[in-house]
Amino acid sequence: MQYEEILRTFEQYVMGTYTRHLAVFVRGRGCELIDLKGNKYLDFFPGWAVSGIGHCHPMVVSAVKDQVRKIIHISNNYYSVQQGKLAKKIIEKSFPGRVFFCNSGAEANEGAIKISRAFGNPDRYQIISMQNSFHGRTLATLTMTGQEKYKKCFEPLPEGFKTVPFNDIFAVQNAITDKTVGIIVEPIQGEGGINVAQKEYLNQIRQICDKKNILLIFDEVQTGMGRTGKMFAYQHYEIKPDIMTLAKTLGGGLPIGAVVASKKVCDVLSPGMHASTFGGSPLVCAASLAVFKAIEKEHLLSNVLKMSEYIFEKVGLLKIKHQIIKEVRGIGLIIGIELKCQGKTIVEKCFEKKLLINCTQGNVLRLMPALVVTKKQIDQGIGILDEVFSSI
Numbered sequence: 001m002q003y004e005e006i007l008r009t010f011e012q013y014v015m016g017t018y019t020r021h022l023a024v025f026v027r028g029r030g031c032e033l034i035d036l037k038g039n040k041y042l043d044f045f046p047g048w049a050v051s052g053i054g055h056c057h058p059m060v061v062s063a064v065k066d067q068v069r070k071i072i073h074i075s076n077n078y079y080s081v082q083q084g085k086l087a088k089k090i091i092e093k094s095f096p097g098r099v100f101f102c103n104s105g106a107e108a109n110e111g112a113i114k115i116s117r118a119f120g121n122p123d124r125y126q127i128i129s130m131q132n133s134f135h136g137r138t139l140a141t142l143t144m145t146g147q148e149k150y151k152k153c154f155e156p157l158p159e160g161f162k163t164v165p166f167n168d169i170f171a172v173q174n175a176i177t178d179k180t181v182g183i184i185v186e187p188i189q190g191e192g193g194i195n196v197a198q199k200e201y202l203n204q205i206r207q208i209c210d211k212k213n214i215l216l217i218f219d220e221v222q223t224g225m226g227r228t229g230k231m232f233a234y235q236h237y238e239i240k241p242d243i244m245t246l247a248k249t250l251g252g253g254l255p256i257g258a259v260v261a262s263k264k265v266c267d268v269l270s271p272g273m274h275a276s277t278f279g280g281s282p283l284v285c286a287a288s289l290a291v292f293k294a295i296e297k298e299h300l301l302s303n304v305l306k307m308s309e310y311i312f313e314k315v316g317l318l319k320i321k322h323q324i325i326k327e328v329r330g331i332g333l334i335i336g337i338e339l340k341c342q343g344k345t346i347v348e349k350c351f352e353k354k355l356l357i358n359c360t361q362g363n364v365l366r367l368m369p370a371l372v373v374t375k376k377q378i379d380q381g382i383g384i385l386d387e388v389f390s391s392i
């Protein structure tokens with residue numbers, strides 16, 4: 001199919017739920033994408049962090065090739081080698097407990113909600129979430145999401161959710177009632193504009209949760225799997241959650257989500273209470289195991305730390321040079337550049353110069369290069385940003 005024909009097919013047959021840039025991508029490797037016309041792009045926003053260890057990572061490709069010949073899917077009424085191995089790996093890298101597998105971030109958060117409700121049943125059901133959070137697009141997760149724009153047109157919304165300002169411990173305290181069973185936080189708000197949770201804030205939430213037997217849930221769908229230089233972002237803090245949700249980078253490009261539940265709550269769901277037909281198939285679990293292997297064998301966490309220092313230094317220089325930059329935020333390789341103006345044209349101009357980035361909250365440019373990014377690629381990307389900032 002030729003370029004124009006592909007666009008026409010989308011126009012006619014694919015629902016218009018996304019704004020799309022005019023590119024048809026046919027190949028990806030590491031931080032690079034190739035379009036139908038053979039143009040090469042530098043990808044600093046790899047599939048919203050799904051391709052977090054780079055496009056078509058060789059270890060993921062070989063694990064998938066190997067697995068796909070043997071068995072792709074079996075129902076969760078039987079056992080597979082890969083699902084058990086992956087659960088063990090996730091637990092070894094996080095905290096003692098057990099894992100439930102599903103297929104996306106929203107579904108993982110749904111699982112966390114259901115565990116919380118089952119835990120609180122019959123007296124407690126309410127979950128507190130943060131303003132500017134993002135937890136997914138299903139009815140329950142969008143209700144929990146602290147941004148009104150996602151909820152418009154979809155009322156009536158499910159009950160039992162309350163949103164409070166982020167990084168405000170008093171707001172959390174005031175919102176707690178005898179119906180509260182869970183508090184969900186992203187250690188770093190991604191969609192919300194790269195807002196980092198303060199240490200003291202999370203410590204205090206942990207204390208409140210312990211005191212009142214409330215579950216602390218960390219949504220690490222975006223921040224997990226090495227993005228911040230630790231395997232999970234909460235590991236920058238001295239505390240642990242009761243439940244952690246994962247997706248995006250976890251599958252190395254394949255769809256997977258996981259609810260990681262600590263000892264305290266991992267046996268709340270018994271057979272029949274929750275399920276996912278596709279969840280945790282041998283194929284996606286093999287891919288995910290390869291992601292862990294790549295992070296370990298290629299020392300990607302230490303690469304994140306090195307590249308983080310480098311990119312923050314470079315972005316810092318951009319800030320000195322360009323008045324338009326208001327603030328730079330982030331940890332590891334999740335970087336927010338808050339502008340004094342809207343960021344849409346900058347994203348478009350970067351796209352024209354073949355650099356892929358994102359803008360959230362209208363004025364926060366978001367860079368999330370793959371964990372395998374090199375200094376040379378950072379130089380290239382920052383060079384393009386510099387040109388674009390200079391041109392406006």
Ligand SMILES: *Cc1c(COP(=O)(O)O)cnc(C)c1O
Pocket residue numbers: 048103104105106107109134135136137186190191219220221222223247248
């Ligand atoms: C992307 C994201 C989700 C939703 O994940 P989907 O796979 O799109 O359902 C949930 N929480 C956070 C923090 C995210 O970044």
